[in-house]
Amino acid sequence: MRIAIMVLDGMFDTGLSSVLDTLTMANELAPLQGKRPPFVIEVISVRKRVRTALGMEIPTVRFDADQGFDWVLVPALGSKTPETLDAALKRPDVRDAIAALVKASKRGARLAAACTGTYVLAATGMLRGRAATTTWWLSADFRVRFPAVTLDETRMVVEDGHCLTAGAALAHVDLALYLVRQHSPSLAHLVGRYLLVDDRPSQMSYALLDHLSHSDPVVERFERWTRENLRDFSMTEAARAVGTTERTLQRRLRKVLGRTPIAYVRDLRVEQAIHLLRTTDQSVDEIAEIVGYQEGVTLRTLLRDKTGRGVRELRRWT
Incomplete structure (x- = not known):
């Protein structure tokens, strides 16, 4: 499998290194299972020189859509706010990268992105009408900017058609492991063991809903009142x-926010329930009553649906 990693100036250093380390480790561990290294990995760009957000210069290969890549993957940009992302998406090199991704897709490559790299992928138009995820704290901005994308920011990795997206920051590892899993589930399990990475189907356990990027005073007042x-x-x-x-x-x-009030209240209840599970010894029934549910079974079902984890796992996972 040929995987091209599209790098851009100011990219998130850990995003790039996480993908490279995970895929490289898969290549190194494959012989332990009697397999050949499954990946040919190339770091490509639309510019001759690329510097990361921390100033490291990355050697790259000039992008060529005719090279026959199976996947072209976009790690996160270093931008962390809607304003800085807006400026980044308008840069000439990012616009050239967007055009390159479209060309690669037309040549048969599948496209992947993690964290704020999902903004670059969405800007190609390839996510229109498709399901995707993104970094949880920018979900409101993403919905406004790309309304034709069906966003589920609670999920860690989402595949729809020829596009693959992953959530915030270290979800780069989940994205890379997903690609390894497509080749060999047993190899992905082995790599996960070496990296000490558990299966993480959801971002909901990590999200802080009061950190979502939005600036509407009515929404902010609604959030404060609802929490109380x-x-x-x-x-x-x-x-x-x-x-x-x-x-x-x-x-x-x-x-x-791209959701109904009831859906947002449900997410706030999940967030508060997770906090109480991890910081108190109250029963599920007691916590359910505190957050607004009459029965503990309702809360158990909701937690499993939203986080992919049971109550015992959530209590143990801190």
Whole structure:
């Protein structure tokens, strides 16, 4: 399998190194299972010289869409806010990279990206009408910027058609392991053991919803009020508390967060439940009541659906 890693100026150093280390380790461990190294890895670019966010110069091969890559992978940009990402996407080298990805796709390559690299992939238009994930704290901005993408920021890795996306920062490892798994599940398991990486199907266990990037004062007031009233949440009372109508509040939340108020309240309840599981010895039934559910079984099901982990795993995982 030929994998090209598309590098850009100011890229996230750990993203690049995580992908390279994971795929290289797979090549090195494959002979232990009687297999040949499965990957040919090339670091490519649309520029002769590339420097990472920390200033390291990366030797690259000039991109050529006719080289017959199976995958072209885009690690994260060093940008961490909507404003810096907006500026990065307008840079000439990034625009050239976007065009190169489109050309590679037309030549049969599949496209992958992690963290803020998903913005570059989405800008190609190749995610239009497809499911994807991105770094959790930029999910609201991503939805506004790319409304035609079906975003599920809770998932760690999402494959849809010829595109593969992964979540925040160290989800680069999950992305690389996903590619290894397509070749050999047993090799991916071995690499994960060497790297001390467990299966992480969801970002929800890591997300801090009050760190989501949005600047709408109505949404911010709604979030604060809801956190204080999770047990007895009422949409009518929430709208009254933030000084607007229910209809307007629903519209603002849909525009800013890309989800309904009820869906957002559910995520806040999950976040608070996870916090209580890890910091108290309260029972699931007690925590369910605190966050607004009548039965513990409802909370158990929701936690499993949103995080991919059971209550015991969430309590043990800190």
